[in-house]
Amino acid sequence: MAAGQGFKTFANGEVLSAADVNGYLMQGVLVFADATARTAAITSPQEGQTTYLKDTDVIQVYSGSAWVTKSGALPTQTGNAGKYLTTDGTDASWGTVSAGGMTLLSTTTLSGTSTTISSISQSYKSLYFIIHSVNAASNYIIQCLPNNSSTLASAGGYDTSSAAGYAGQAIRISGVNNTLLSSSTQNAYACRIDNYASTTSLKPISHYGMGASGVYVNFAGCFRSTTEITSLVFNLDGTTFTGGTVLLYGVS
């Protein structure tokens, strides 16, 4: 008698035959090293027989014509850390999460008369940085010089100390002529530079934020160079950093 006979109640004293063992008792999950070992052991599989293959960590059931991994069973997790589960409508598999969003490239403490962030990865679409809690030896203006250029930024916009923009200068992060007081670290500004890795186009920039003086800034403009930006230099237009942090992100 072949396997897969369902259920039988054995009576006291009943003789247990080979057919009964094959048909009723061999119905657990049968474990094999791999499909080859299973084929060698089960030469005539019966519908409903269930096996576990150790090499692929899957449970399969014989459909009557083939061994089928049952739906709901996970594919092996070994070697697939960090991946997501997907299906093609028949079988589940692991997919690789694509990169996206913002990646923190660096956290830099500002120091000296200037701080340079160099060797910036060219793998992103835009750069975005937040500069905050700046402090200095004397009153100051926060500036950013892409590729250490002090002559290629142009922007028009608004700060509440002046409605004028700036041109032919470094990016004046804290405003056109807005001087921040060395007595306060209550300041935070953000700046975005798009297309920074292009070797053929100019780079749109925008920046905004506010300092303790209450002057808020909101500027938009351009870094007028077709050279890719590989470094950012931060300075205070003549004085020395005594504090402050730049968080630099690459935007995919």
Place this chain on the structure above:
Amino acid sequence: MPKTTTRPMVRIHDLATNEVIDREMNDEEFAQYEADQAARALAAEAKAKAEADKAALLARLGLTEDELKTILG
């Protein structure tokens, strides 16, 4: 002869190695720094002169700045 003047310090954070280096300005940086300082001094001097000229003119006219803005509308 040992250096008697210490140049301003600069910081460089190299993202390729994640190394942070603090060092004195090199010759090129220091030359630009001194040029920038001189330009700032000239700009500050010009701004101070303009403020002084404005104050002197207002005094001659016997007006405050707010009164002048009111007249000009």
